Amino acid sequence: MITEYYAPTDVIFGKDAVQSCGKQVRNHGGKKLLIHYGSERVVRNGLMGKITAQLDDEGIAYTLLGGAQPNPRLSLVRKGIEIGKAENIDFILAVGGGSAIDSAKAIAYGLANEGDVWDFYIGAREPVACLPIGVVLTLSATGSEMSNSSVITNEEGDLKRGYNSDLSRPCFALLDPTLTYSVPPYQTSCGTADIMMHTIERFFHSGKTLSLTDSLAMALVRNVIENGKKVLQDPEDYDARANLMWASSLSHNGLMQTGNEQRGDWACHQMEHELSGKYDVAHGAGLTAIWGTWARYVFMEDPERFAAFGEGVFGIKRTSDPARDAMQAIKAMESCFTSIHMPISLKELGVEPSEEDLDELAEKASFFGKRTIGAFKILDKEDIRAIYAAARG
Amino acid sequence: MITEYYAPTDVIFGKDAVQSCGKQVRNHGGKKLLIHYGSERVVRNGLMGKITAQLDDEGIAYTLLGGAQPNPRLSLVRKGIEIGKAENIDFILAVGGGSAIDSAKAIAYGLANEGDVWDFYIGAREPVACLPIGVVLTLSATGSEMSNSSVITNEEGDLKRGYNSDLSRPCFALLDPTLTYSVPPYQTSCGTADIMMHTIERFFHSGKTLSLTDSLAMALVRNVIENGKKVLQDPEDYDARANLMWASSLSHNGLMQTGNEQRGDWACHQMEHELSGKYDVAHGAGLTAIWGTWARYVFMEDPERFAAFGEGVFGIKRTSDPARDAMQAIKAMESCFTSIHMPISLKELGVEPSEEDLDELAEKASFFGKRTIGAFKILDKEDIRAIYAAARG
Numbered sequence: 001m002i003t004e005y006y007a008p009t010d011v012i013f014g015k016d017a018v019q020s021c022g023k024q025v026r027n028h029g030g031k032k033l034l035i036h037y038g039s040e041r042v043v044r045n046g047l048m049g050k051i052t053a054q055l056d057d058e059g060i061a062y063t064l065l066g067g068a069q070p071n072p073r074l075s076l077v078r079k080g081i082e083i084g085k086a087e088n089i090d091f092i093l094a095v096g097g098g099s100a101i102d103s104a105k106a107i108a109y110g111l112a113n114e115g116d117v118w119d120f121y122i123g124a125r126e127p128v129a130c131l132p133i134g135v136v137l138t139l140s141a142t143g144s145e146m147s148n149s150s151v152i153t154n155e156e157g158d159l160k161r162g163y164n165s166d167l168s169r170p171c172f173a174l175l176d177p178t179l180t181y182s183v184p185p186y187q188t189s190c191g192t193a194d195i196m197m198h199t200i201e202r203f204f205h206s207g208k209t210l211s212l213t214d215s216l217a218m219a220l221v222r223n224v225i226e227n228g229k230k231v232l233q234d235p236e237d238y239d240a241r242a243n244l245m246w247a248s249s250l251s252h253n254g255l256m257q258t259g260n261e262q263r264g265d266w267a268c269h270q271m272e273h274e275l276s277g278k279y280d281v282a283h284g285a286g287l288t289a290i291w292g293t294w295a296r297y298v299f300m301e302d303p304e305r306f307a308a309f310g311e312g313v314f315g316i317k318r319t320s321d322p323a324r325d326a327m328q329a330i331k332a333m334e335s336c337f338t339s340i341h342m343p344i345s346l347k348e349l350g351v352e353p354s355e356e357d358l359d360e361l362a363e364k365a366s367f368f369g370k371r372t373i374g375a376f377k378i379l380d381k382e383d384i385r386a387i388y389a390a391a392r393g
Numbered sequence: 394m395i396t397e398y399y400a401p402t403d404v405i406f407g408k409d410a411v412q413s414c415g416k417q418v419r420n421h422g423g424k425k426l427l428i429h430y431g432s433e434r435v436v437r438n439g440l441m442g443k444i445t446a447q448l449d450d451e452g453i454a455y456t457l458l459g460g461a462q463p464n465p466r467l468s469l470v471r472k473g474i475e476i477g478k479a480e481n482i483d484f485i486l487a488v489g490g491g492s493a494i495d496s497a498k499a500i501a502y503g504l505a506n507e508g509d510v511w512d513f514y515i516g517a518r519e520p521v522a523c524l525p526i527g528v529v530l531t532l533s534a535t536g537s538e539m540s541n542s543s544v545i546t547n548e549e550g551d552l553k554r555g556y557n558s559d560l561s562r563p564c565f566a567l568l569d570p571t572l573t574y575s576v577p578p579y580q581t582s583c584g585t586a587d588i589m590m591h592t593i594e595r596f597f598h599s600g601k602t603l604s605l606t607d608s609l610a611m612a613l614v615r616n617v618i619e620n621g622k623k624v625l626q627d628p629e630d631y632d633a634r635a636n637l638m639w640a641s642s643l644s645h646n647g648l649m650q651t652g653n654e655q656r657g658d659w660a661c662h663q664m665e666h667e668l669s670g671k672y673d674v675a676h677g678a679g680l681t682a683i684w685g686t687w688a689r690y691v692f693m694e695d696p697e698r699f700a701a702f703g704e705g706v707f708g709i710k711r712t713s714d715p716a717r718d719a720m721q722a723i724k725a726m727e728s729c730f731t732s733i734h735m736p737i738s739l740k741e742l743g744v745e746p747s748e749e750d751l752d753e754l755a756e757k758a759s760f761f762g763k764r765t766i767g768a769f770k771i772l773d774k775e776d777i778r779a780i781y782a783a784a785r786g
Contacts, residue, residue: 001407008401013652014394211620212636212643215612223605243605246652250605255648259406259639 001207001261007253009146010172013246015238017174018047018136021093022054024172028132030091033062034084036104037095040066042138047179051095051136063087068096070283071153071160071276072103074118081110081117084131091132094170097139097191098151098283105150105168108133121152121161130167138179140244141191141284143198143252145173153277159364160277173249177241185232189340190284192228192244196221197287198251200333201269203309205375206302207261217256218312220247225313228340267374268294271384274364279351288342289349293391295330298377299323305376306330345393358388394600394654400646402539403565406639408631410567411440411529414486415447417565421525423484426455427477429497430488433459435531440572444488444529456480461489463676464546464553464669465496467511474503474510477524484525487563490532490584491544491676498543498561501526514545514554523560531572533637534584534677536591536645538566546670552757553670566642570634578625582733583677585621585637589614590680591644593726594662596702598768599695600654610649611705613640618706621733660767661687664777667758672744681735682742686784688723691770692716698769699723738786751781 012020025033033055035048042048043066055062065080083089084107092111094104110117112129119125135145144150148169151162183191199217224247230240250256257263271294272286281289299306303326310316310329318325334344343349353361362385365373372378379387405413418426426448428441435441436459448455458473476482477500485504487497503510505522512518528538537543541562544555576584592610617640623633643649650656664687665679674682692699696719703709703722711718727737736742746754755778758766765771772780 002410002413003406005404005406006402008403009399010401011398011651013396013398017395020395210635210639211632212613212616212639215616216609219608219612220605223608227604239604242603242652246603246605258404259635 003258003260005254005258006166007146007169007255009170009253011146011175011249012172013175015176015178017176018050018179019054021051021134021136021174022058022060024134024174025055025060025091025093026058028091028134028171030060030093030132030134032087032089033060033091033093034080034087034089034107035062035064035093035095036068036080036100036107037064037066038068038097038100042095045182047136047138048095051093062093063089068100068103070099071280072099072106074152074154077103077106077110077117077152080107084111089131091134093134093136095136095138097137098142098144101133101135101142101144101170102150102152104133105130105144106152108168118154120163121154127165127167130165133168133170135170135173137173137175137245139183139187139191140180140241140248141194143195143248145170145175146249146253149252151273158277160273162273175245175249177238177245180241180245181236183235185235186341187282188231188235189228189342190282191248192224192340193284193288193337193342195244195248195251196224197268197284197291199256200291201266202257202260202264204265204305205260205262209261210259213256213259214308214312218309220251220256221313223247225336232340262375265374265376267379270373271361271365271387274361275351277364278357278361281349281351285343285349288337288344289346289351290387290391291337292330292334292344293387295333297383297387297390298374299326299330301377346388346391347393353388353392358385361385361388396651396653398647398651399559400539400562400648402563402646404539404568404642405565406568408569408571410569411443411572412447414444414527414529414567415451415453417527417567418448418453418484418486419451421484421527421564423453423486423525423527425480425482426453426484426486427473427480427482427500428455428457428486428488429461429473429493429500430457430459431461431490431493435488438575440529440531441488444486455486456482461493461496463492464673465492465499467545467547470496470499470503470510470545473500477504482524484527486527486529488529488531490530491535491537494526494528494535494537494563495543495545497526498523498537499545501561511547513556514547520558520560523558526561526563528563528566530566530568530638532576532580532584533573533634533641534587536588536641538563538568539642539646542645544666551670553666555666568638568642570631570638573634573638574629576628578628579734580675581624581628582621582735583675584641585617585733586677586681586730586735588637588641588644589617590661590677590684592649593684594659595650595653595657597658597698598653598655602654603652606649606652607701607705611702613644613649614706616640618729625733655768658767658769660772663766664754664758664780667754668744670757671750671754674742674744678736678742681730681737682739682744683780683784684730685723685727685737686780688726690776690780690783691767692719692723694770739781739784740786746781746785751778754778754781
């Protein structure tokens, strides 16, 4: 089989990486920027000033658009596109975490293509271009700074949909771990969970794998577990923040699936999208709230794979009973989520869906019965509903 | 500190990856190609026909230039530049291993800049541009398919010099592991050694490291050792060939130094360049012939680092005596080189330098006393001579 690894983003990594912002924008041809960000914190704490000072020095014009929020909204994307058209924007600079970056990607698609940008997210048609995007990262989580992914929530109908295309891979990403020192513990752990899950989703599928990719994946998950705990102890532990930040990029830039026959399972992500689309919960927490239930539902398809994961990540010795080893691995992973204060049930997530809610979630996750999800085990609408139900806790 | 990770090469990986050649060249704007290769084997075995058929289909013109050999020669580079100018070449396609790719990079520099291309290799001036380069890889070794490096030998004076610039990173690389099935055992092991050494050189330095990068590095070396042995047992073991091929790219594309304070030691590479420049030995074999001697000469600078390597790669339990653990690690690495039939002394390499030869090698490796080499321990001309002398075995 053929796989592609294409991660062209120029990553500048380390303290004060933001100081290369002006030069990077210039090198990539930006003349009129839309700077898209989330919370006003990045303005108040002086980060935006450091960026705009460099742009002023380079003689590069810019317009600011804040307000990107977790589960970024289509309405703000539309507003960004409107501003971008009015001001002949030719480059989008995202300052923030996955929300600002994903929203920036959607704006960049909208400005480079005719018609309604939501079409791309519902699979109605494909974009032919995308404006160039740069990133100043302030949160280690989604890996959107190097990935081809963007996930947007349409408030009309609480629909959360993702679109992947190499067109949207950022041309540069500035990764300064110290910018994440002020991220509160809960958001930090949600990010840690999301980082791990991007690799875990890729690890579980039903095709052949490249053992080098498996080894790198397990090394990454081990490292993220270790450092996810460390940052809760000391939010200003530079090394721990640095490891998480780089892991966030590597976990989602394609490295963790290269040479594998399938691109991963992704059922947990798809089920989580409906949870956060409906309940506006944090993505990372939504993922951990269903992963253990998903794992118990599917592991007998190939318990050896879970056993290999348990051995590689947690050092769980293999026995003659792979099903037992697999369950040990699942429990160890859940303990790890608990240790960074992430939920392992919907109840712990603070969500208590009614029977009707379960129907609705399963309808949406299966695109109203039109698709199955998963690759390790293929799940139809009934399977999906069963997992949501069992995950209630 | 700031480090950069920039590996924009679009990698197509798997059996028959070569079938995307025409499309890739078109997407990257190639209209008139110089196809640069080494041995005529790639013509005889039909690979070249598969490539040119696609170019014909796309209406893309091309000229062939074979003859790139290990330790690629400046004279052939000059010939390629001459042909390229005469024929208005706008894209270089390298078909082969590191020799063809490095030679292609030098031709690409020569065609995009005024003046003598050798200037870049001796540090006299910097290129401002480079023609785009594509790669069809037939040997897992140098990692030049994703790297910014190119090493050329000037026959006048047996000088082997490298030049690194992101300008020369290939825009695409087609990696089909089956193309390496026919590589003979000795060349296979030389490649395996080179792959490992690109990561090992980066692992040993005197600055701070990112633990994620350390973990990925040790996972890669473990994997390469395992698969380097497997391919000697079965040259057509697809999985083993695939792991080595992807490891060759990852070992030298910058991933194994991201977040580290220093970019590695590289003394062994620099000493080896003089060996292969003078004796025309295989690069990988030259590296293993001096590594153990280098390691014994330097390890007391930081025995803990060698002990960590031994634990991470070979599972050697740490004791209260890091010097002892370090020596265990060095011996384990040498055993590993021996197990894939690589030399661990100059004598085993088939080279027996006289006292005058040692002087000459040390003169050249130190740029006639004008530079030191190494980062784990800084080595001057006397140190370098001592290592060459002790490596005779």
